[in-house]
Every structure is written in C-alpha cells, then in structure tokens.
Amino acid sequence: MEVHVKQNQTAREEQQENRARMLISCPDGPGIVATVSRFLFEHGANIVQSDQYTMNPAGGMFFMRVEFDLPELSKNLPALERDFQAVGDQFKMEWTINQVSRKKRLAIFVSKEDHCLVELLWHWQAGDLDADIAMVISNHNDMRSYVESFGIPFHHIPVTADTKKEAEQKQLEVIGSDIDLIVLARYMQIISPLFIEHFRNRIINIHHSFLPAFVGGKPYAQAYNRGVKIIGATAHYVTEELDGGPIIEQDVQRVSHSDNVNELKRIGRTIERVVLARAVEWHTEDRVLVHQNKTVVFN
Template sequence: MDTHIKAGLQPVKEYQQHRARMLISCPDSPGIVAAVSHFLHQHGANIVQSDQYTMDPEGGMFFMRVEFDLNDLSGKLMGIKSDFQEIADKFQMDWNIFPLNEKKKLAILVSKEDHCLVELLWQWQAGDLDAEISMVISNHADMREYVESFGIPYHHIPVTPDTKKEAEQRQLELLNGKVDLIVLARYMQIVSPALIEPYRNRIINIHHSFLPAFVGGKPYAQAYDRGVKIIGATAHYVTEELDGGPIIEQDVQRVSHRDNVSELKRIGRTIERVVLARAVKWHIEDRILVHQNKTVVFN
C-alpha cells in the first residue's frame, strides 16, 4: 500500500493543483450566472463544470456550483476571493471557494457495528473518497486493530450516562481545528449542542430508517411491528432535533412478511453503508448546499 494512503492521506492529483469549486446560494435574480462567468473569465479561469438550480424564478432562492481551472491557483486565490466580494454583495450571496488541493479532513465516530466504517475505509482506500481520514473515535475498543492497520489514529473514549459530558469534551479537544467533517457511522449516541454548533452542517449521520418514518431507537423493530413492505436508510446533517436535520440521501429495498427483525437488520446494513458513503462523498466533493432544513445536491 502507498505510504501516503496508509497514513490516512490521498495523494493530490495533477489537475487538482489548479482546480477549485465555488458554491453559491442567494435570492434569485437576473444576471447571476453571467456575472459569475464573466468574473472568472476576467481572472483567467476556465470553467470545466457548472450546475445551477432555482427554487422559484419569482422571489425564490438560487443555487450554483462551479468548477474551474486557474494557473497558479494558490497564488491567485486570495485575490479572487477579495475581488469577488463586490459581486457577492450585489446579489446577497452566501458563497465559498474550495481549492481541490486542500483535502477535507474527516473524523469518523463509531460504536460496535462496523459495516458503515468498513465501507468508508474501503472506498477511501480505493480512492473513491478523496479526503484525509484524520481519526476514528469510538466508545468501544473493538475496531482499534482494524483501523490502525490503515495507519489511521484510533481514539477509544468510553461513554456512560455519568461520563457523557466529559467524554464529549474529550472528543471536542481531539476534533478542534483538525477536521472539516464528522461522520457518525452508526455511532449510537445522541450528540449534544456543544458538539453540533461548531460543526453546523458538517456532521453527517446515518439513520437506519427512511425518515421521517421511525425516528429514534430500534427503527427496524418499529418497522417490523408496523408490517412495512419497504425499509430504508437516511443520511442527514445533524441538528438539535433528533433525526430531524436536512436530508442528504436516502435509499430503500423491498421486504416481505417473511422477514423478521434480524432479517430486516441484515438487509438494512447494506442500504446504510451505501447511503452513508454517497452522502460523505457528495459533501467532500462540495455538491451539497443547505437551505433551511433542506438540501440541494448537485450529483
């Protein structure tokens, strides 16, 4: 295995040295696309991909994702950001630019079930998750050897009702300034506002049901009792409302009366791992814009 990959890093590809992504959300009005395109052209950039969506041309919100190439990106990026502010102010934009040579840093939180963690590590190892996995944090020690075999730091922080506050403070100390995204890969703990606030729209959870159905604990048992014919999984950003944050991705599979709770869980594990990996991939590729409690996903 490549030593850079083993250390939790994906190598920077040649084209990423001069490519960046711009994300924009603002009230819709005429001239936004033209203004952005003209600005990038004036600064010597070449647009390689552009997506946009408007909720309602009459007073709705407008969303845009642009990828562009620019020679000497690192040297010119600060100036571009400064110059673009005049356009951003004119159209009341919420915007950001993400250079591709700066890998997003991930922390994965997990409990005992390993299927979602394993999927993320597999996809990262294959180069499908173009990010740095900075650490794995768990309230159990079960997966330490497996995670460390990838060269990724593993932190075991036990959590009990009496130590939950102290445990979360220790997590924050580990995370502070070191990660861009937190992934709850079947981390079976409710996170507090103290962790949510500094990572607003940067904590992704996988919930093992097709939300908004079967919120909370034991959703497969709830689904079995209800006699559902479809089960699913939902990846969403974490908010203070339990399982109520903006939904990023969902998927389902048909089941029947012959499937007991154990069988529903077995089927559900496959859905969970795929749905979570998609959501994480889209986030690190800057494909998601959040508006109120919804997402716009350019995929």
C-alpha cells in the same frame, strides 16, 4: 493494491492541482449566472462544470456550484477571492471557494457496528473517497486494531449517562481545530446541541430507516412491526431535532413478510453503508448546500 491506489491518486491529483469549487447561495435575481461566469472568465478561470438551481423563479433562493480551473491556483486564488467580494456583496451571497487539492479532513465516530466504518475505509483505500480520514473516535475499544492497521489514529472515549458532558469535551479536544467533517458511522450516542453548534451542517449521521418514518431507536423493529414492504436508510446533517436534520441521501431495498428483524438488519446494513458513503463523498466534493431544513445536492 498499494500501487493501484497510488496511480489513481496521482492521476487525480495532477488533474486537480489547479481546480477549485465555488458554492453560492443567495436570493434569486437577474444576472447572477452571467455575472459569475463573466467574472471567472475575466480572471482567467475556465468553467469545467456549473450547476445552479432556483427554488422559485419569482423571489426564491438561488444556489450555484461552479467547478473551474485557474492556472497557478494556489498563487492566484487569494486575489480572485478578494475581487469576488464585490460580486458577493452585490447579490447578498453566501459563498465559498475551495481548492480541490486541499482535501477535507474527516473524523469518524463509531460504536460497535462496524459496517459503515469498513465501507468508508474501503472507499478511502480504493481512492474513491477524496478526503483524509484524520481519526476514528469510538465509545468502545473494539475496532482499535482494525483502524490502526490503516495507519489511522484511534481514540477510545467511553460515554456513560453520567460522563456524557466530559466525553464530548474530550472529543472536542481530540478533534482540535482542523477537522472539516464529522461522520457518525452508526455512532449510537445522541450529540448535544453544544457540540452540534461547533459543527453546524458538518456532522453527517446515518439513520437506519427511511426518514421521516421510524425516527428514534430500533427502527428495524418498528419497520417489522408496521409490516412495510420496503426498508431504507437516510444520511442527514445532524441538528438539534433527533433524526430531523436536512436529508442528504436516502435509498431503499425491497423486503417481504418472511424477513424477520434480524434479516431486516442484515439487508439494512448494505443500504446504510452505501447511503452514508454517497453522502460523505458528495459533501467532500462540495456538492451539498443546505437551506433551512433541506439540501440542494448537485450530483
């Protein structure tokens, strides 16, 4: 297993050493694709994959994701970024360029339900999640030994109604300054606006319903009481509105009248972990752009 993972990673790493991903959002207008692709060509970059989407041909927003190879990327990227500034300004772009070899660093938050954490660790261990899991933070101590057996630091930060503010402060300290993404893997605490502000569009939550149905607590009980024939799960970025942030991914499973709440939970667990894993992978691969309360997902 050890060997298997390493082989996958080595192959991937060689391929990715000189690869970068560019994400662009801007008002639509003529010539953007032409300008960007010509710019990259003239700077010696080879476009491997390019996706774009225009929300509305007349006066809407334009979104683009370009994956490209550039010889000696680490050495040459700063110059390319400096030169691209002019292009970005011309089209009023928000843009970023990420080196693929610079893996994103994740902090996973978890409470007592372990299935989403187990899934993410399994994807990570199998070499399918191209990120570093920098730490796991939990308001319970139950999963310490499991997490630490992977060599991942585990921080137990209890949260009560009274200590919520201090707990978040402690979380921020532990997280420090080099975490790219926070994953709420069935973390059963509401995140404060202050905390969200630190990680705008960088906190992914898994909600155990097919949003916008069954916002809030006990969604499986709500689903059972409504008598739905299909249940689902939703991965979304966390905003100040409870379960109201931009949706990244959803999936569903058929159920029947004979499934009680416990069975809905059991079926739902598999949906939740698959949906969360997809959303996290897409984010780490720079496939998700956020515009207002919606996502553009290039996958």
